[in-house]
Amino acid sequence: MTATLATPLFEAESYPRLSVIVAGTGNVGIEFLRLFRRQQQRLAGQLDLQLAGVFNSRKALLNSSLDSDTCPNVLAQSPEYELAELITYLQQLPAPKVLVDITPSQEFARLYPVFVAAGCHLISANKQGVTLPVSEYQAIQTALQQRDLHWYSNTTCGAGIPVQRVLQELRESGDQIRRVSGVFSGTLSWLLCRYDGSKPFSEFVLDAKALGYTEPDPRDDLSGKDVQRKLLVLARELQLPLELADIALTPLLPAGLEQGEWSEFWQHRVQLDQSMDAYFQAAQSANKVLRYAASLTLKEGTVIAEVKLVAVLPQDPLAALAPCENMFVIESDWYKDSPLVLKGPGAGREVTAGGLHADLAVLAKAIMAAF
CATH class of the missing domain: 3.30.360.10 (Dihydrodipicolinate Reductase; domain 2)
Incomplete structure (x- = not known):
């Protein structure tokens, strides 16, 4: 699997680090990545925010410090991946880490328990996860609570309207x-x-x-x-x-x-x-x-x-x-x-991507408070 490495914006020895893994590279996913560096700059000096993965249903870039500006182009030239490879990577990635689901897939949403077990917080634009049958939804909530992890889904209804x-x-x-x-x-x-x-x-x-x-x-x-x-x-x-x-x-x-x-x-x-x-x-x-x-x-x-x-x-x-x-x-x-x-x-890619970044900012604040 190939990746483009980026030099971190600053050395983060005295700050918490948050690794972000993005699932979905459609219009909203691309806009989320476009806004990512701005979020890194906003949090500089408080949190080492790093893009640690970008993938879609076919291809993946998995590296602890990706360049959000070049990811879409590099991803297009990357080899296909296996789900087991993604899960192993998430398990080995140091916490705190968050999976941002910008897919429309119920099949992918049903993998949330696996991602939670790997220690990932969740941010969802995908309505399928929040609207799973009650038993599955509550099982995810219970697993999150047991691991002291967060799930933000404010863009699943109303895009950027909070x-x-x-x-x-x-x-x-x-x-x-x-x-x-x-x-x-x-x-x-x-x-x-x-x-x-x-x-x-x-x-x-x-x-x-x-x-x-x-x-x-x-x-x-x-x-x-x-x-x-x-x-x-x-x-x-x-x-x-x-x-x-x-x-x-x-x-x-x-x-x-x-x-x-x-x-x-x-x-x-x-x-x-x-x-x-x-x-x-x-x-x-x-x-x-x-x-x-x-x-x-x-x-x-x-x-x-x-x-x-x-x-x-x-x-x-x-x-x-x-x-x-x-x-x-x-x-x-x-x-x-x-x-x-x-x-x-x-609706719209700009307001939805902005809403996802608002959720990311709330999670970042919680992580900084706990550091």
């Missing part, structure tokens, strides 16, 4: 969360903010696809499953033992249109157009606007979790949403008369 951190702080300070709701999809936010009945809804979907706002198959967005998974992330943050199936899901996509190829869907798009036109006309006649919203309500020992299309009045916080924005509305004992509202871009 909704999970806010929920953590409210709970830790004694507040009781009663309801969390909002719009968690930048794609569906764009579609419903733009849709004005001037042309069929499917044509707005094509516009969003051309702008790169949708998944390669936009039906993945219209299914609502990504929003459902993000709501489960927040439920786990509130320590609720929900499974994905416990969250009621009403897709934007009429039943049956999720089958087959995109070209087949396009031939039957009129079903979607007629459905959305009916919703739009009903909302407009009631002086409301459409939003695809998620909500998690805690009441008298019960939990109601659902994801569906809603029509809201102009004074509702969701009505003020801009295209591509996400919004989180938190109602609690402290924020019952006037909910706490967080909003901003809910």
Whole structure:
């Protein structure tokens, strides 16, 4: 296995060292690496932050002091690796060390117990880990606690919007969360903010696809499953033992249109157009606007979790949403008369990579405090 060595920015004899291993080299992974040297410089004199590994599903660079600026190019020329080789490397790498998961893979997330056993803290942009079945999720949490390791996953819902951190702080300070709701999809936010009945809804979907706002198959967005998974992330943050199936899901996509190829869907798009036109006309006649919203309500020992299309009045916080924005509305004992509202871009490589670095900064602070 080849690697490009970099000279450490400074000798770190009197500072703690934190080794960072990055899994995933897509757009967000590349942006995370681009920002890495800035983070090293910010922490200089307090923490020796070193890039100790970068890998994807095929290739890996594993060396204790990599150059984040040249890693992507060198990685492309590197040989393939075996999982056992990665695990052995992580086991031998001195602590403290953190694995940053920027993959979309559930298979990879299921390896978290192995990484924790190797002594790694975890930072996840990958929703699959946080939304594993409750038994697996709790086993990971238990293993982390036993080893005094941290798991940060603030970019799994809302990208750079610190909704999970806010929920953590409210709970830790004694507040009781009663309801969390909002719009968690930048794609569906764009579609419903733009849709004005001037042309069929499917044509707005094509516009969003051309702008790169949708998944390669936009039906993945219209299914609502990504929003459902993000709501489960927040439920786990509130320590609720929900499974994905416990969250009621009403897709934007009429039943049956999720089958087959995109070209087949396009031939039957009129079903979607007629459905959305009916919703739009009903909302407009009631002086409301459409939003695809998620909500998690805690009441008298019960939990109601659902994801569906809603029509809201102009004074509702969701009505003020801009295209591509996400919004989180938190109602609690402290924020019952006037909910706490967080909003901003809910996707994008820059904000997601920035959110990952925010998690890394929190971990760095904890390590420096313990040194």
